[in-house]
Amino acid sequence: MDLSIIIVNYQTYDLTKQAIKSIIDQDHPFSYEIFLVDNNSQDGSFEKLEEDFKKQSANGLINFIKNSHNNGFANANNLALKKSNSKYVLLLNSDTLVVDDCLAKCINYMEKDEGIGALGCKVLLPDGSLDKACRRSFPTFSVSFYHMTGLSRLFPKSKRFGQYNLTYLDENKIYPVDCLTGAFMMVRSEVVHSVGLLDEDFFMYGEDIDWCYRIKASNWKILYYSGAEIVHFKGSSSQKNQLKLTVEFYKAMYTFYNKHYKSQYPWIITFITYLGIGAICGMCILGIFFNKIVSSVSAA
Numbered sequence: 001m002d003l004s005i006i007i008v009n010y011q012t013y014d015l016t017k018q019a020i021k022s023i024i025d026q027d028h029p030f031s032y033e034i035f036l037v038d039n040n041s042q043d044g045s046f047e048k049l050e051e052d053f054k055k056q057s058a059n060g061l062i063n064f065i066k067n068s069h070n071n072g073f074a075n076a077n078n079l080a081l082k083k084s085n086s087k088y089v090l091l092l093n094s095d096t097l098v099v100d101d102c103l104a105k106c107i108n109y110m111e112k113d114e115g116i117g118a119l120g121c122k123v124l125l126p127d128g129s130l131d132k133a134c135r136r137s138f139p140t141f142s143v144s145f146y147h148m149t150g151l152s153r154l155f156p157k158s159k160r161f162g163q164y165n166l167t168y169l170d171e172n173k174i175y176p177v178d179c180l181t182g183a184f185m186m187v188r189s190e191v192v193h194s195v196g197l198l199d200e201d202f203f204m205y206g207e208d209i210d211w212c213y214r215i216k217a218s219n220w221k222i223l224y225y226s227g228a229e230i231v232h233f234k235g236s237s238s239q240k241n242q243l244k245l246t247v248e249f250y251k252a253m254y255t256f257y258n259k260h261y262k263s264q265y266p267w268i269i270t271f272i273t274y275l276g277i278g279a280i281c282g283m284c285i286l287g288i289f290f291n292k293i294v295s296s297v298s299a300a
Contacts, residue, residue: 152165
């Protein structure tokens with residue numbers, strides 16, 4: 001098998017169906033399989049998807065995995081990674097649309113350079129703009145500081161201030177980066193065996209950055225490849241519980257910092273980092289409650 005495609009569904013029936021169809025409705029010059037992992041959806045979406053694609057399931061094209069608990073995005077992907085036996089694996093969000101021969105182009109490019117451990121394509125939002133998360137630098141203290149203080153937005157073309165989302169680089173070029181987005185990440189299976197599975201300490205955010213950190217630390221290249229595209233309906237699959245997701249987002253920052261950077265910085269930097277994460281998280285939570293109050297008053 002050339003490629004194993006892993007899609008995690010959590011109560012996103014329409015989006016997940018669209019993502020799968022964008023793959024199977026095309027003729028591909030390579031062998032592939034799809035692992036559809038459901039994170040204990042309670043809306044019947046998994047059962048409907050099983051019915052929709054029972055023919056593909058019968059011939060082994062789609063493998064359905066039902067998770068009895070929602071243990072997070074990393075855990076769900078790991079269930080499929082353990083079953084995969086292909087040359088490449090692809091993490092693909094359920095809220096994406098694979099465009100044209102994107103997959104073939106990515107595989108062909110990786111075949112040309114055995115040093116590429118992970119590859120991400122050009123990820124576009126529905127309005128045609130770039131999803132900035134598809135090419136990033138590691139969130140070191142300075143990179144995160146420039147991002148959180150707004151300097152990266154004020155000076156996007158600056159090599160110093162624009163490091164977080166690499167906004168100073170041409171989105172239509174091909175180049176190595178620190179990390180990719182878990183919405184589309186093609187990884188050589190040899191790399192998975194070398195660096196290990198996704199870290200399940202990350203529930204929904206940060207596992208992609210952590211994986212890239214470990215891949216790069218093992219001397220594999222991580223590449224942003226603009227020659228292939230997908231569309232990402234960003235946020236559509238994560239509107240279920242804003243409060244929980246906000247907490248998980250900032251918890252992931254804390255987890256990543258503790259795992260990779262805490263030992264590298266003096267205590268004062270760690271203190272400032274913790275303070276910054278907590279303060280921003282708190283403001284976001286207050287914003288959520290404020291919006292709920294305003295919505296309630298408006299409805300009344």
